[in-house]
Amino acid sequence: MLFFTQCFGAVLDLIHLRFQHYKAKRVFSAAGQLVCVVNPTHSLKYAPTRCAAVQASAEQGILPPCHHHEAVHDPQLVPCTCPLFSCPWEGHLEVVVSHLRQTHRISILQGAEIVFLATDMHLPAPTDWIIMHSCLGHQFLLVLRKQEKYEGHPQFFATMMLIGTPTQANNFTYRLELNRNQRRLKWEATPRSILECVDSVISDGDCLVLNTSLAQLFSDNGSLAIGIAITTSKVHSSEAEI
């Protein structure tokens, strides 16, 4: 009898392991589109006014890096752009992607159109959902943030940043789309450069903004699916890409 009980326990363990395997499979394909399951990360460095000075300078055409360092000695070096952690790393723009992948374990996805499936939308603010998206020869950082801009009233903010310069960013248009229950919400804009700091984009509200009630309307079982598409914004560039 004990033997059978143990056997049954082992079978249950196997089923559980298999289930965990499916849960851990973060990228799958649905209806021809790449779906990426993105788990939330509690931001460890959230400071709403951190980039006020950066934004003021950006408006004047100067783009100092968004960092916690004393000073960046080499103007060609940029600090770590990970929105989650205060990281002392700095390096050339070309190696930011490998730093984000290797040190901060941010996933990277290929494809012109992907679905970003953010789980556990109910978690308290501040929370971030982040992936990198490789498309049209460039890498983009997609950030979905739950934040209480007004105390007691969390909102969701979604934006896409190019891991490149502001001049390069001007060549692209990104689209975020929510579609559920006969409702559709689309946001289209030029991505900002990662040098402009994601915190300032969110504090300006220049991104897709969702109240909790709207986020719930678009959520399914606590997860929010955001369709992402990136195109080149200039006609000659888009022709070249096609």
Added chain:
Amino acid sequence: MLFFTQCFGAVLDLIHLRFQHYKAKRVFSAAGQLVCVVNPTHSLKYAPTRCAAVQASAEQGILPPCHHHEAVHDPQLVPCTCPLFSCPWEGHLEVVVSHLRQTHRISILQGAEIVFLATDMHLPAPTDWIIMHSCLGHQFLLVLRKQEKYEGHPQFFATMMLIGTPTQANNFTYRLELNRNQRRLKWEATPRSILECVDSVISDGDCLVLNTSLAQLFSDNGSLAIGIAITTSKVHSSEAEI
């Protein structure tokens, strides 16, 4: 000398009158689209919790009229659906449109696609911008409302209601589109029936919602242009309409 001064004054008056005439011309055509200039109206009956009971009943499939009357004796009669005023009028659904036009002076526009140009977005909440839109054989009420759902943080809410029953409303899809400065925001949904009460739709947040910062990004000189399009949501209906 006095004669010349008076003549000059008369010419100035004429120029001023002509300017006023242009300002008063509320509907004009731009790039093939009908543009309707909609001035704000300070809501006289704003009460955020007025329709909580109505919404609860609507979810159960019952749709009591949204009113301030003691009782509606004839179930075929509906109360005045004007979101601006507490009005004792009640009548059949077929005559709501003429009541809104004649008593509350709400303009009505024809056309499949129109531009709703709301002026004076800076005015304090609560403020409403309202027009009726006649399209595909039905009349719709477009309401843009500035409201402080959270004290000190005004937001803009835009929705479209069918002046008809919920069953009729299910046959349509409305689209509201903002487009300015390389940014585009689109909201698509099934219109609600006017019997469901605009206040409850807005308090649920089941509509296009804009923070003040986003509204400013889309505004031009204090006015917000919203592109409106209505289509039939069922294939056979849309073929019949075309």
